[in-house]
Amino acid sequence: MFDNCRVPARALLGEKDKGFDLMGQWLGSTRLQVAATSVGRARRVLEMATQWAATRKQFGQAIGQFQGTGFKLADMATELEAADLLTHMAAWKCDQGTMTDSDAAMAKLYASEALARITDNALQIFGGMGLMDELPIERFWRDARVERIWDGTSEIQRLIISRAMLREHGA
Ligand SMILES: Cc1cc2nc3c(=O)[nH]c(=O)nc-3n(C[C@H](O)[C@H](O)[C@H](O)COP(=O)(O)OP(=O)(O)OC[C@H]3O[C@@H](n4cnc5c(N)ncnc54)[C@H](O)[C@@H]3O)c2cc1C
Structure with a gap:
């Protein structure tokens, strides 16, 4: 937070005293970046978890063949x-x-929360190895946490979405 910070006129972006509105316009596209990053990371983690589930054997079979693991993979892929x-869809609308x-809020909210669930399930599929730093899974899991916080927390995204819905009905 800057208080009484003097900025030379040549360094002014947009109109004076309208900085928050300007930032609001940029925030939409930075939220899309968070959503896209979340999707990319989730895809990589799902690939690793699927390969592990197909090759790690316990009780005489690949762990992916146990329904408890296979159904996790199905939910992760669907999400x-x-x-x-x-x-x-949001990126296409941004281009238009x-x-x-x-x-932007829905894309950021859903993708970052899906990443959290997908990395958590992936770690579970890797079992104890998932928490070891020899494999990158625990790093993906830890790094996923910030996506629900920066560029507006999940609660703020829900606020944006619900306020727009209510506004249409005069609230
Ligand atoms: C690693 C990292 C890097 C960052 N990088 C940047 C950066 O480069 N630039 C930048 O500007 N910021 C950056 N941030 C800051 C980030 O955007 C803020 O942390 C985030 O917006 C949340 O604000 P806050 O931490 O002040 O939490 P608070 O606003 O104090 O929120 C705390 C909790 O209260 C909830 N809450 C607050 N207000 C409401 C409300 N109205 N309704 C419902 N719930 C509410 C929040 O959802 C949250 O759960 C970074 C943060 C981190 C962790």
């Missing part, structure tokens, strides 16, 4: 595709100049 599509704050 990943939903996050990917939501992000692509029609993206709303809610579009």
Whole structure:
């Protein structure tokens, strides 16, 4: 936070005293970057977890053949595709100049929360090895946490989406 910070006129971006509005316009596209990063990381983690589930054997079979693991993979893949599509739709609207704050908020909210669930499930599939730093899984899991905080927390994204919904009904 800057208080009484003097900025020379040549360094002014946009209109004086309208900085927050300007930042609001940029935030939409930076939120899309968070969404896209989340989708990319989730895809990499899912690939690793699938390969592990197909090759790690316990009780005489690949652990992916146990329903408890196979169903996790199915849910992870489904969430990943939903996050990917939501992000692509918002990005396409951004290119068309029609993206709303809610579009960006939904993409960021869903993709970052899907990444959290996907990395957590991946770590579970890797079992104890998932927490060891010889493998990159625990790093993906730890790094996923910040995506729900920066560029507006998940609560703030929900606030943006719900306020826009209520505004349409006069609230
Ligand atoms: C690693 C890292 C890097 C960062 N990099 C940058 C950067 O480069 N540039 C930058 O500008 N910022 C950056 N940030 C700051 C980041 O954007 C803020 O941490 C984030 O916006 C949350 O603000 P806060 O930490 O002040 O939390 P607070 O605003 O204090 O929020 C704390 C909790 O209260 C909840 N909350 C607050 N207000 C409401 C509300 N109205 N309704 C419901 N719940 C609410 C939040 O959701 C959260 O759960 C970075 C943060 C981290 C962790």
